[in-house]
Amino acid sequence: MSIHLLVLIHGMWGNPGHLSELKRIITDTYEGSSDGVQLEVLVAETNSKEATYDGIDWGGERVAQEVADKVAELEKDGKTVTKFSVTGYSLGGLIARYLIGILYQRDFFKNVTPVNFSTVATPNIGLPRYPSFFSAVTSSLGPRLLSRTGEQFFLVDKWSASGRPLIEVMADPGELIIAYSTKH
Numbered sequence: 001m002s003i004h005l006l007v008l009i010h011g012m013w014g015n016p017g018h019l020s021e022l023k024r025i026i027t028d029t030y031e032g033s034s035d036g037v038q039l040e041v042l043v044a045e046t047n048s049k050e051a052t053y054d055g056i057d058w059g060g061e062r063v064a065q066e067v068a069d070k071v072a073e074l075e076k077d078g079k080t081v082t083k084f085s086v087t088g089y090s091l092g093g094l095i096a097r098y099l100i101g102i103l104y105q106r107d108f109f110k111n112v113t114p115v116n117f118s119t120v121a122t123p124n125i126g127l128p129r130y131p132s133f134f135s136a137v138t139s140s141l142g143p144r145l146l147s148r149t150g151e152q153f154f155l156v157d158k159w160s161a162s163g164r165p166l167i168e169v170m171a172d173p174g175e176l177i178i179a180y181s182t183k184h
Helices: 016-029 049-054 056-076 091-105 133-145 147-153 166-170 176-183
Strands: 002-009 038-043 080-089 113-120
Touching (some): 002 056, 016 038, 038 056, 049 056, 049 147, 080 091, 091 113, 091 166, 133 147
Parallel strands (some): 002 038, 080 113
């Protein structure tokens, strides 16, 4: 049996329960596809609460492992993932972007068709600093209070070998992290 795997990823300070209603609505309203592909919804669990402080990259690695584990579980039941979608909100959207790069690097899409990529309320350009007192305070405190994720949100991390912030690297068309999305 063919499976369309949909991964849902929550945001900062979140937990899988934040997406339980979305999962319920999706599974209750999904009427099946004309090609007989069955929908399987995976709500990412490994980035709950304090784990959201670990950074976009570590969160992406954890979700990639969840996807690999889910695919293996489905294969054990005689099912094959043939389609893939991911939706993330807030931090979950950034993790989803990083996840796509990991899956592409691991040749996941060699036999799996990407279908949908969606983010909601995601700071895709990070959290920019504006010329205001409030912005100056949050730009100063945010990286300290939000740990590694905060450094990445506020673009003060030095993620790449050349010292570029992760979100900047993720926006660069020449980088592997987004190369996949430009090929399809």
